[in-house]
Amino acid sequence: MVLTLDFSIFHEFSLGFYPGIFAVLLVGFFVGYLASFLGIGGGFVYTPFFHSFFHLSAVQAVAVSLAQMPLSALSGLIVYFKNDKVRWREGLLLLVTSIPSAQYIAWKFGRFEDTELGRTIYYGMPVSELVYLFVFTVFLGILGIYNLLSAFRKRKQWYLQKDLPPEEKTAKRSYNPDLIFSLRPILVVLATGVAFGLFSSILGIGGGFLAVPLFVYYFKMEPVEAVATSFLGIFITSFGTSVLFYLEGKLHLDLALVGTIGGFFGARVGSLKAVQTRPYTILMVLGSSQLIVVSWYILGKLLRL
Template structure:
């Protein structure tokens, strides 16, 4: 029964993670902590094990969705490699910091981060991108949107790598894909079209998850039983989320995710404080 629940959890996390470019860790980590603390379905899972296991699962989700997005030509591989140049080292630093976190404080840290993530998603639709000045971009790109518009976006490599380092640090620290910060940053700071931002985010998450999960594996922070049980659902969910993203408006699903993140964050804060 526990394996069935883990497969379903992987499916849900993979679908939402792929749909909006989050990776799925924001669902897997708190779910594992909850199931191990308040039910008898799982043995005790420490925060470090939850994070390390989540990052291994994110590899399956992000690879599955990236392959699907590549077929639709929405992955900007060159930009994704620049993102990885920052997120890779950041993920290593985050994984190292994670090993020093006190267990009692982890729920508070993670709860605050998840609530901030939900607020970023909530205000993302209402925030206007900064006035575009393409001349400040060293690298410029164009994208033909599904509506037939030719959209221009770009970035300066140093600024993109710096933003990506911060994203990678949070990824390794909290076991999340980092897309909750990366996708809004790509849209608001570098004018990436949303479809490209989500797809490129999943590609860079795949690369950084390999680095950060390898670090957690070396530290003994991975439960292979949990990872292999979550992986099949995560793989299918990654493809399902990409399919929904390319065919349907995701506004309603994202709104549901915002509410779920706020509830999860509030629960973790309550546990950590009381």
């Protein structure tokens, strides 16, 4: 595949060329807003969108999804940095394993699509697409349920305590910056970094679905701090992986460019909103969004939409 910027891919959109550009800009803004609000890459919307409406292969959809993340992530990261929400030690440690993991999986996944096994048709789809569909739905479905249940629990705690006098409020465990210097937390972050890179490359979701729960539940960060720290990993990991997909000839730069324009402005708005939101809201939106996208994607595939 020759990578050009002739924008001919937008003719593949069912409503035509200009509606296709407008749709990608609009989805880009929405994804940028949602991604910066939740600390995720946004690929959980972008990847099935490009896969379904522009008829890209699973690998190409993942590549485009990842390629629009760096600038959007940087846009949100600047806002979080100015508000002192980034926890640099945890974020940089995550990158130690997420970067090589993402590069390796992107290389293997990109090549698998072109193998005889990857092109073999089962149930009307290539094996490479079936693998993607299975991993996407199972992984995101489990995380969606978990995050939604956690959000309702945090919401209940917040309403129970918000009207109590200070002396009667239950002391909560707060973020401990020295925790990262212990062996076990280091190993946990490094292991999560491997999974972060893996799912970032194979699903195009940026890895924030793993990083945000880790930072919230294990390191006891506030959700907005977890989101900001996750964005650091998303920015660097998605940039490196996008370059690899580009070299493999899997990336439609024209789609990524238009999506990035919308995502840049959406990320600015979303990150400003996130620093003011209630603690449980981020997890509630995250879990709901995951389940909605999984349901839509499964139905779309079953009905061949």
